[in-house]
Amino acid sequence: MTKTIIIGSNHAGIAAANTLLDNYPDQEVTMIDQNSNLSYLGCGTALWVGRQIDSYEKLFYTKKEDFEAKGAKIYLETSVSKVDFITKKIYCNSLDGKSFVEKYDKLILATGSVPIKPNIPGADLENIHFLKLFQDGQTVDKLLDQFDIRNIAVIGAGYIGVEIAEAVKRRNKNVLLFDTADRSLSSYYDKEFTDKMDENLIKHGIDVHFNERAQEYKGTDKVEAVVTNKGEYPVDLVINAIGFLPNNFLGKDYLELFRNGAYFVDNHQQTSDPSVYAVGDCATIYSNALEKTTYIALATNAVRSGIVAGHNVGGTKLDATGVQGSNGISIFGLNMVSTGMSVTAAKKNGFNVLYTDFEDTQKPGFMKENAEVKIRIVYDADNRRVLGAQMCSTADISMGIHMFSLAIEQKVTIDQLKLLDIFFLPHFNQPYNYITMAALNAK
Ligand SMILES: Cc1cc2nc3c(=O)[nH]c(=O)nc-3n(C[C@H](O)[C@H](O)[C@H](O)COP(=O)(O)OP(=O)(O)OC[C@H]3O[C@@H](n4cnc5c(N)ncnc54)[C@H](O)[C@@H]3O)c2cc1C
Numbered sequence: 250m251t252k253t254i255i256i257g258s259n260h261a262g263i264a265a266a267n268t269l270l271d272n273y274p275d276q277e278v279t280m281i282d283q284n285s286n287l288s289y290l291g292c293g294t295a296l297w298v299g300r301q302i303d304s305y306e307k308l309f310y311t312k313k314e315d316f317e318a319k320g321a322k323i324y325l326e327t328s329v330s331k332v333d334f335i336t337k338k339i340y341c342n343s344l345d346g347k348s349f350v351e352k353y354d355k356l357i358l359a360t361g362s363v364p365i366k367p368n369i370p371g372a373d374l375e376n377i378h379f380l381k382l383f384q385d386g387q388t389v390d391k392l393l394d395q396f397d398i399r400n401i402a403v404i405g406a407g408y409i410g411v412e413i414a415e416a417v418k419r420r421n422k423n424v425l426l427f428d429t430a431d432r433s434l435s436s437y438y439d440k441e442f443t444d445k446m447d448e449n450l451i452k453h454g455i456d457v458h459f460n461e462r463a464q465e466y467k468g469t470d471k472v473e474a475v476v477t478n479k480g481e482y483p484v485d486l487v488i489n490a491i492g493f494l495p496n497n498f499l500g501k502d503y504l505e506l507f508r509n510g511a512y513f514v515d516n517h518q519q520t521s522d523p524s525v526y527a528v529g530d531c532a533t534i535y536s537n538a539l540e541k542t543t544y545i546a547l548a549t550n551a552v553r554s555g556i557v558a559g560h561n562v563g564g565t566k567l568d569a570t571g572v573q574g575s576n577g578i579s580i581f582g583l584n585m586v587s588t589g590m591s592v593t594a595a596k597k598n599g600f601n602v603l604y605t606d607f608e609d610t611q612k613p614g615f616m617k618e619n620a621e622v623k624i625r626i627v628y629d630a631d632n633r634r635v636l637g638a639q640m641c642s643t644a645d646i647s648m649g650i651h652m653f654s655l656a657i658e659q660k661v662t663i664d665q666l667k668l669l670d671i672f673f674l675p676h677f678n679q680p681y682n683y684i685t686m687a688a689l690n691a692k
């Protein structure tokens with residue numbers, strides 16, 4: 250028997266555990282997590298807090314007993330305080346006061362990420378929260394029930410910030426949304442797309458403050474105001490959402506790290522110690538768009554990297570295929586999806602970049618239910634390789650982005666997309682559909 254210990258039992262750790270337990274009967278699997286729950290889908294926090302779904306119960310997709318039934322040993326409310334990588338031992342402390350040591354043959358680090366804490370005065374006042382764990386969502390949800398919690402500042406207009414801004418607005422509170430960038434979602438989309446999101450946010454009553462950095466949280470015990478480079482705003486609750494950092498506490502002094510501190514892994518999820526693998530938000534990932542190792546914190550990547558690590562630890566060599574960072578968001582009925590790099594991101598990364606845009610209705614004019622679609626395909630001006638795509642509509646056009654994800658992975662050129670066989674049916678698109686038209690218009 251090979252003994253594998255997995256530290257962290259959320260999306261990445263779960264995927265690794267299931268892969269090992271379902272495919273490799275010679276594996277003894279031990280899972281350890283400091284939290285009391287596992288498999289919480291953070292994407293559901295905004296849906297639940299905004300009352301778009303009835304409750305949070307179904308936001309968990311598995312439980313401790315499911316792993317025990319497959320023969321794993323699983324400890325919750327147990328934190329690993331130290332790993333001795335030389336003797337292959339981990340040191341654990343459970344919430345009920347017990348300490349114990351476990352030995353491993355192979356170790357999978359799946360310790361995820363931690364939200365970045367703004368380093369400003371007043372950051373420890375009451376009613377200032379993050380939105381990472383289920384418990385964070387519960388705290389914010391309860392506070393929003395209080396009548397005297399009226400003005401809510403959301404710091405960071407990235408994915409978490411924009412989603413929770415919508416949710417809080419749906420609870421009839423005043424929302425102030427701050428970002429240091431000049432627009433929302435600036436790391437995912439170009440301005441022509443984020444302009445649509447910003448208009449949408451403003452139209453629904455969200456008070457947006459771009460190019461604005463929070464410099465201080467003021468208050469006696471509880472937060473009472475946010476001070477930025479442009480003004481002071483009375484608030485009753487602050488939600489910080491300015492990004493994640495990899496949680497590298499256990500291996501930072503021993504394993505090779507990426508520039509942001511993530512465990513540097515190869516395409517088998519193996520770290521610089523051959524007995525140690527790292528998966529999900531604590532590890533690097535290979536971007537096929539950039540053609541470089543990078544860091545992209547997404548549940549989808551956590552699951553895929555967990556599967557890859559599981560097979561390699563189990564004894565089947567499996568190469569990760571790399572990712573495109575595909576992502577999507579749906580706010581007050583406006584849907585935006587992207588994959589690979591925006592023009593802004595490609596330029597920042599030194600690419601000689603071109604793009605092609607197209608805007609039209611999704612379906613032929615005779616269809617009753619119809620919506621505008623905007624698409625941009627980003628490509629390399631030198632070798633014509635597709636680098637990214639963005640789409641936006643009030644219709645559900647999300648599935649089209651997966652094709653661009655594959656195109657980037659497979660190094661397809663913009664010219665190969667021009668005459669690609671794309672079906673036509675009035676219920677879904679036009680004979681001259683938006684993907685073909687965008688590609689045909691490419692210079
Ligand atoms: C509000 C919100 C919405 C999101 N929405 C989406 C979305 O729509 N789509 C998407 O793809 N991604 C989304 N994400 C991102 C996604 O949740 C993360 O990328 C994903 O959770 C990463 O999974 P992970 O298992 O690598 O890490 P984590 O989820 O961070 O889990 C790490 C686990 O390790 C445990 N742990 C850490 N240190 C120790 C230790 N020393 N001892 C024991 N246990 C330890 C933690 O308790 C935790 O359970 C969202 C995130 C948030 C917060």
Ligand SMILES: NC(=O)c1ccc[n+]([C@@H]2O[C@H](COP(=O)([O-])OP(=O)(O)OC[C@H]3O[C@@H](n4cnc5c(N)ncnc54)[C@H](O)[C@@H]3O)[C@@H](O)[C@H]2O)c1
Nearest residue numbers: 405406407408409410428429430490491492493546576577
């Ligand atoms: N729909 C989804 O796929 C989804 C939903 C939620 C979260 N996630 C993922 O979870 C991770 C964390 O999400 P997130 O929203 O925290 O990060 P993010 O990177 O999406 O957004 C962070 C935002 O904070 C801004 N910012 C940075 N420092 C700031 C400061 N000091 N003051 C004000 N603004 C500041 C940035 O400009 C950026 O817009 C991301 O990897 C994200 O992709 C994905």
